[in-house]
Amino acid sequence: MAEVRFQQVRKTYPPRRGDGDPVEVLASLDLTVADGEFLVLVGPSGCGKSTLLRMLAGLETPSGGEIFVGDRPVSRLRPSQRDVAMVFQSYALYPHLDVADNIGFGLRRRTPRTPLQQLQDQGHRLTRSWPAPLQVPSARERRIEARVQQVAEILELDGLLQRLPKELSGGQKQRVALGRAIAREPAVFLMDEPLSNLDAKLRTGTRSQIVDLQRRLGTTTLYVTHDQVEAMTMGHRIAVLHAGRLQQLGSPMELYRWPANLFVAQFIGSPPMNLLPVRIVAPGQLQVAGQRLLLEGPLEELSAAHVGMGLTGGLRPEHLRLAPATNRNLTAVVCHLEALGNEQLLTCRLKEGDHLLLVRTGPEQAVTVGQDVHLEVDPSGWRLFDAAGEALLRGPGPQERREPQLPVLG
Numbered sequence: 001m002a003e004v005r006f007q008q009v010r011k012t013y014p015p016r017r018g019d020g021d022p023v024e025v026l027a028s029l030d031l032t033v034a035d036g037e038f039l040v041l042v043g044p045s046g047c048g049k050s051t052l053l054r055m056l057a058g059l060e061t062p063s064g065g066e067i068f069v070g071d072r073p074v075s076r077l078r079p080s081q082r083d084v085a086m087v088f089q090s091y092a093l094y095p096h097l098d099v100a101d102n103i104g105f106g107l108r109r110r111t112p113r114t115p116l117q118q119l120q121d122q123g124h125r126l127t128r129s130w131p132a133p134l135q136v137p138s139a140r141e142r143r144i145e146a147r148v149q150q151v152a153e154i155l156e157l158d159g160l161l162q163r164l165p166k167e168l169s170g171g172q173k174q175r176v177a178l179g180r181a182i183a184r185e186p187a188v189f190l191m192d193e194p195l196s197n198l199d200a201k202l203r204t205g206t207r208s209q210i211v212d213l214q215r216r217l218g219t220t221t222l223y224v225t226h227d228q229v230e231a232m233t234m235g236h237r238i239a240v241l242h243a244g245r246l247q248q249l250g251s252p253m254e255l256y257r258w259p260a261n262l263f264v265a266q267f268i269g270s271p272p273m274n275l276l277p278v279r280i281v282a283p284g285q286l287q288v289a290g291q292r293l294l295l296e297g298p299l300e301e302l303s304a305a306h307v308g309m310g311l312t313g314g315l316r317p318e319h320l321r322l323a324p325a326t327n328r329n330l331t332a333v334v335c336h337l338e339a340l341g342n343e344q345l346l347t348c349r350l351k352e353g354d355h356l357l358l359v360r361t362g363p364e365q366a367v368t369v370g371q372d373v374h375l376e377v378d379p380s381g382w383r384l385f386d387a388a389g390e391a392l393l394r395g396p397g398p399q400e401r402r403e404p405q406l407p408v409l410g
Helices: 049-057 099-103 115-127 139-154 170-183 200-217 228-234 252-257 262-267 298-306
Strands: 004-013 023-033 038-042 064-069 084-087 188-192 220-224 237-242 245-250 274-282 285-288 291-294 310-315 320-322 330-339 344-350 356-361 372-377 383-385
Touching: 004 049, 023 049, 023 064, 023 245, 038 049, 038 228, 049 064, 049 084, 049 188, 049 220, 084 170, 099 139, 099 170, 115 139, 139 170, 170 200, 200 228, 228 252, 237 252, 237 262, 245 252, 245 262, 262 274, 262 310, 262 383, 274 356, 285 310, 298 383, 320 356, 330 356, 344 372
Parallel strands: 038 220, 038 237, 084 188, 188 220
Antiparallel strands: 004 023, 004 064, 237 245, 274 285, 274 310, 285 291, 310 383, 320 372, 330 344, 330 372, 344 356
16 A cells, blocks of 8 residues: 655657647646545546546556555656556457456566466366365465455455356446456555446445445545546545646535636536626625525624625536525526426526526425526535636635544554
């Protein structure tokens, strides 16, 4: 196990067809992953998250900066020397090898062997099903077989060791790919969207299995995903990337409740945060769609320095609720309704200002499309962003902050 550190890491590709400007994928990125931490990397396609993983694995070379695994700089080391294991989106299993040999593949190539040792190991593998007196002995192969069996039991693959990849389901192939990474006992796991090829039900079960496995092993893990649920439920912390730059790094709830900028506010959370033009009219008061609304919480005191300024106000769908008509509520009409079983998601259009708002409400609410509704705003739910899209307050106060809980390692 080891800490991973990216120090001023850059990645630039040459221009296509030899003309134009170089393509900058990562721009002077600084990022530290604690020993034993599960860090999730999220961002839109092309933001550089998979490139970051590939540079750590040794499949890409940084254009600048340095990558450390523990205290070792690894940017100039071969992939086999970096003590990392990668699980690919496509599984990358060898079709001609059975499950046992796929899991043990990395173990057999960890150290160089003489031709005589290779012949002895091969002889052992060919004769391992023969009676004991006729088997070719190989202490190295016996250790590998014991390790493969141990990993197979952890991942519930012990009944599938003789099968070829074509005889496995998608979930079983994914577990074999995980097993190949686990067998090597690396200092760092790298996972590049490993669940994207699975159906929704299988993804949920495999997600829980990966989290449980990481907690038991305590291995530093970097996990790339597009899936909001995976990002919010799996990692100790989330790193949000956009256009090759780190936008925010924090615990899942910190990013959800206190986004650092408008990009994070719109990217984290499903559905995304509602955004409205607002004006601070007095300390602790803002105006939106012709209504004066209260502002409470950490932003109330901060608002005094921004009286008269036009800002962007953000509200999560759960910070709006249907309520009786009052002069403190926003009037809207229901444009769309999604019944999700445990809740309803309403798309409402404000009658003044013509802005769309997403509202979470309980399944017991009787609402129809085209109905006029009145929306009450939670005064502590506001998040404010300046003209550059940066949050006025980038995090909660010390009394509200919760640090991620890393696994206790034995």
